[in-house]
Amino acid sequence: MLDIRTEPNDTIVLSGRFDASQVEKARAFFVEISETRTLDFAELDYISSAGLGILLATQKKLSESGHALRLVNVNPHVRDVFHFSGFDRIFQIE
Amino acid sequence: MEVSVRLEREIAALDDLFATVERFVADERLDEKTGLELAVVLEELFTNAVQHNPGGSGDLRITLRRDSGEIVLTLTDPDTDPFDLASEPPPDLFLPLAHRRPGGLGVHLVRSFVDRIECDWREREGTITLIKTLG
Numbered sequence: 281m282l283d284i285r286t287e288p289n290d291t292i293v294l295s296g297r298f299d300a301s302q303v304e305k306a307r308a309f310f311v312e313i314s315e316t317r318t319l320d321f322a323e324l325d326y327i328s329s330a331g332l333g334i335l336l337a338t339q340k341k342l343s344e345s346g347h348a349l350r351l352v353n354v355n356p357h358v359r360d361v362f363h364f365s366g367f368d369r370i371f372q373i374e
Numbered sequence: 375m376e377v378s379v380r381l382e383r384e385i386a387a388l389d390d391l392f393a394t395v396e397r398f399v400a401d402e403r404l405d406e407k408t409g410l411e412l413a414v415v416l417e418e419l420f421t422n423a424v425q426h427n428p429g430g431s432g433d434l435r436i437t438l439r440r441d442s443g444e445i446v447l448t449l450t451d452p453d454t455d456p457f458d459l460a461s462e463p464p465p466d467l468f469l470p471l472a473h474r475r476p477g478g479l480g481v482h483l484v485r486s487f488v489d490r491i492e493c494d495w496r497e498r499e500g501t502i503t504l505i506k507t508l509g
Binding site: 297299300301325326328329330332333336337339340343356357361364365366369370 | 407413465479486
């Protein structure tokens, strides 16, 4: 199960598992994002290529207007998935 | 030990797949990193089969087995055209953002997290076997 919530400071917090069964829920949320935002992954335990696809589509859309997603608190496993996918080259990870 | 599960060809069956992986990881006392990698690998194989062969008949079968210093994973599709996972071209990870596409990432992750991939097909039954050497 994936949970997505927005903090008062506009940081988006993802928690749980971002797998193929969560794609439609995530797409409905991310399609509404139109400017630079921080994604806090501290509570995100797992991501697969399905989740990466949603983040990639959002990053591409935002880049057309000079905006981007910025990722913070990425755990080692999720960081590995980003690394092996080459996504650490197209996302700012802090 | 070996655990196995039969899954309907629908993404909602992923919950059963993850529960099976968690049981295997706990029984074999594998570390969290290995467990998460096994989950990614099997999710990618399973969703690939569901999305590319939704009309196949019969459930998909997945097994996990520990064989000395290796983990052996299999996914069997009882009704599929021939395929060769190992021959899928890798995605270009160096493309700029505007040219990146999500296609091929799943198979690429599978290759990244296992050490050997074998594909077998006969009389419409296809089996993918993945071997992961434990560190």
